Amino acid sequence: MSMQESELLPIRCSDCPIRHRAVCARCEPHELRLLEEIKYYRTFEVGQAIAWTGDRLDFVASVVSGIATLRQTLEDGRTQMVGLLLPSDFMGRPGREVASYDVSATTEVVMCCFRRRPFEELMTSMPSIAQRLLEMTLDELDAAREWMLLLGRKTAREKIASLLTILARRDAALTLSRGAGPLEFTLPLTREAMADYLGLTLETVSRQVSALKRDGVIKLTGKRGIAIPDFGRLMLETGDDTDGGMPD
Amino acid sequence: MSMQESELLPIRCSDCPIRHRAVCARCEPHELRLLEEIKYYRTFEVGQAIAWTGDRLDFVASVVSGIATLRQTLEDGRTQMVGLLLPSDFMGRPGREVASYDVSATTEVVMCCFRRRPFEELMTSMPSIAQRLLEMTLDELDAAREWMLLLGRKTAREKIASLLTILARRDAALTLSRGAGPLEFTLPLTREAMADYLGLTLETVSRQVSALKRDGVIKLTGKRGIAIPDFGRLMLETGDDTDGGMPD
DNA sequence: CGGGGGGTTGATCTCCTTCAATCAACGTGG
DNA sequence: CCACGTTGATTGAAGGAGATCAACCCCCCG
Structure with a gap:
């Protein structure tokens, strides 16, 4: 479970461990081929920053393996984790140039990345991606609201x-x-x-x-x-x- | 600002006050005509329940005027508001039969409703609706996360x-x-x-x-x-x- | 006039924070 | 191999922010 480098780079979408849960879950084989052409993998070390609030973020990505966290910070340094990225979860917001959260790798993380522009174009041409992203976003919204109950009242x-x-x-x-x-x-x-x-x-x-x-x-x-x-x-x-x- | 009954029922989408912000914001005139055929208005009194957690919910809707709240409750009755529905906000989740929150009217509320099934079909045939809904959901997710910071650390x-x-x-x-x-x-x-x-x-x-x-x-x-x-x-x-x- | 909803204020209590000491596990360099 | 520093975790003592319980006010309305 730890020697990911060896098997890192040449994953076919059809062999991908998150194939059926990620943003690409609804894609047809011919759509996957399009994705395969423009995707690329990146690995982040334990503790490494993946994105900083306010900084430009030119890619979106799915977590393939590992765990990352989303954090927000107050002026005096108090921080609150606002999300957990687990395998198959999606990072980044189409249509937004700048990161809204501090994202960092809790374990070693492998991400399947797409440059933002090409991905945004795919979204309009491939409804299956937009549909799946909507579904995932609604799920996250539910989770966030459940967490609000926890934070406010438990x-x-x-x-x-x-x-x-x-x-x-x-x-x-x-x-x-x-x-x-x-x-x-x-x-x-x-x-x-x-x-x-x-x-x-x-x-x-x-x-x-x-x-x-x-x-x-x-x-x-x-x-x-x-x-x-x-x-x-x-x-x-x-x-x-x-x-x-x-x-x- | 309070005699809504008089102007209630026969609103044309093109005259609608939330036309440019609601889930229909991206629709073309001919798409609006389709919506106009199946939409219907409902009014809820101050304090009235709009939906109960776990109950069947057969429509989705946009808030036209008024304010409603989303609440979650713990076993012993502690409650936490998890969202505010203001004019142009959307209620209900396509693909889900059952309400996830207690929704109630804080003021008198007028909603523009669609039965769930027909709306779900429109979503697949009219990408402009799905797109707009994704955008709105992402905004709500950001808002929810900002609220998590508030609840957890302020x-x-x-x-x-x-x-x-x-x-x-x-x-x-x-x-x-x-x-x-x-x-x-x-x-x-x-x-x-x-x-x-x-x-x-x-x-x-x-x-x-x-x-x-x-x-x-x-x-x-x-x-x-x-x-x-x-x-x-x-x-x-x-x-x-x-x-x-x-x-x- | 009585009553109820919404709001303010006070006294007390308690759960969680803050500050601090201690410990175990681990690595590193002498 | 052992002293040392580091990192994560546990535990204790003290203090405080907010909850709880309660009294009271104001205003509107029946």
């Missing part, structure tokens, strides 16, 4: 629990371990990054994680390993409406 | 100041009073609604509004009238980065 403990359920669900989806049994996964975020995401301090995050462990809701293996013996129990800690909306 | 005073700058700017844009001079406008929200939007309690909102008044940042005329002698001064109170990003 307690620290509920925030942690919510983040863990999201990460656990995502991990389960990737590893296809649909079965029951204790979920286990590795935290892809430091305590500081978690705090930044949740609108907390890293100390509070650390304390609440410890508290959840003490109460038997989660188990820690090492610093980054998380095991969840009873997912329903964790869900109860999120404060969310349980009865109604199973998302999807 | 102090109560900064939150109030931020909300006031937004409302003041919007009002200035509507009344076209671009000139200098003390801005004045009427708060369209109760203290409770403000609190709900800002992730605060109504008491804290009241206190911080009073504090801003005491400090001469704003002046109150009656309960709902706001005057801003020095807009720059108010901006300083928001905590935002002043140098960089003038939005638009």
Whole structure:
């Protein structure tokens, strides 16, 4: 899972791991061929900046592998993470020349890039791309609004629990371990990054994680390993409406 | 500004006040004619529910006049406003049968509605609608993320100041009073609604509004009238980065 | 006149921040 | 191999911003 350089450059769209979820998901084979001609890959190291707020951004891209974050900053340096870019997620806004967020690589990140102008032209000529982008943007809007509820109204403990359920669900989806049994996964975020995401301090995050462990809701293996013996129990800690909306 | 019933029903798209900003903004005259055939108007009273989370929602709509809010709720009743629908804003998600939020009318609201199915078909046959919807959705996503920064990292005073700058700017844009001079406008929200939007309690909102008044940042005329002698001064109170990003 | 909705203000409490010390894991250079 | 610095994490003590509970005001309206 870590030697990406070897397999980096010559990926055919048809072999692409994010083929069916990314902005190109709806494309026909002949459309993919057009994309293949103008796409190019870029790799970003751990911690490296991908874009800075206000700077010119001449490409848009899909995350192929790795994790990147979107951040906004106040004048005095307080920061808030406003989005997480995971494999298949899209970065950049057609029609906008300048980045709206600070984007940086949390892990090593490989992106499938398109220069902005040619991509904008494709958008008008290939409705399948515009359609998919709309769908993805609506999903992100829903996610952002769910996060607004978390930031505005949840307690620290509920925030942690919510983040863990999201990460656990995502991990389960990737590893296809649909079965029951204790979920286990590795935290892809430091305590500081978690705090930044949740609108907390890293100390509070650390304390609440410890508290959840003490109460038997989660188990820690090492610093980054998380095991969840009873997912329903964790869900109860999120404060969310349980009865109604199973998302999807 | 209040006797909307008289002029309600027979609006031609070409005379529509939101013609150039709504989801139909990019439509050609012949496309408008198609819309005109299937659109219908609905009016909602002050406080009336427009949609409930989880309930079936068989139409999408543009706000023609009035203000509506989007809310999410936690199990124990804590609520967070996650969006404001103002004239020209769009409600509903093509491709989704069920409402994701509680939508309710803050003032009397007039909406220009389309049954969902026919609208979805129009989206595929009329790219100008899909394009415009994508643009509007991206704008909303930016707004939601800016709100995440506010909810996660700003102090109560900064939150109030931020909300006031937004409302003041919007009002200035509507009344076209671009000139200098003390801005004045009427708060369209109760203290409770403000609190709900800002992730605060109504008491804290009241206190911080009073504090801003005491400090001469704003002046109150009656309960709902706001005057801003020095807009720059108010901006300083928001905590935002002043140098960089003038939005638009 | 009574009542209710919206708003303000006060007293107290509490959850989270702030500041700080400590620890474990890891690498690096002497 | 060990001293040292660094990075991420945990834990403690103190303080504060905002929540909570409660009283009260104002104004409109029935």
